[in-house]
Amino acid sequence: xxxxxxxxxxxxxxxxxxxxxxxxRSIQWVESIDSTNTHLSQEIKDGRIxxxxxxxxxxxxxxxxxxxxxxxxxxxCLMFSLAISLDDANxxxxxLRFGFAVAKAIEPLVRFRPQIKWPNDVYIAGRKVCGxxxxxxxxxxxxxxxxx
Numbered sequence: 482x483x484x485x486x487x488x489x490x491x492x493x494x495x496x497x498x499x500x501x502x503x504x505x506r507s508i509q510w511v512e513s514i515d516s517t518n519t520h521l522s523q524e525i526k527d528g529r530i531x532x533x534x535x536x537x538x539x540x541x542x543x544x545x546x547x548x549x550x551x552x553x554x555x556x557x558c559l560m561f562s563l564a565i566s567l568d569d570a571n572x573x574x575x576x577l578r579f580g581f582a583v584a585k586a587i588e589p590l591v592r593f594r595p596q597i598k599w600p601n602d603v604y605i606a607g608r609k610v611c612g613x614x615x616x617x618x619x620x621x622x623x624x625x626x627x628x629x
Contacts, residue, residue, distance in 0.1 A: 499535070507534035515543040517562035518626040522618050525564055532564040532622055544628060559629040567623050576600045579613050579625060587611075587629070603629075 496508055507530045514520055517536045524530040538561065541554035554560050576599075583603050584595035593606040603611035611629045618624050 510537040514538045521562040534564045537561040562626045
């Protein structure tokens, strides 16, 4: 089996596992994209995709952090954007809930306990390992972008 087919099989298993946990209407995984956030936001605004939806990228070329800063997106990181309906959750608590979910998911994989820095970052041993940004793209849809 080639490296490419191994990666394809791993990706398929990961997408199947995601789909078994969360009933997304759309799950996409692309090799490279300018920005998962820009792309998913446009697809929702154009009516091609409806929440809940997730777009995952192996690499991003124009990811953006808080304040429009460039988000470093090397191969091996997990970059994704997630669209949810605002009526599905209490939006004021979402940054904390997403940070907690990331910290809990990565805790078994690391030697140090992840820490949440309000409002949108996860740190391990004093180093930032995840940034989480959220924006309402309409009165009913919230888009969150995360880089881990």
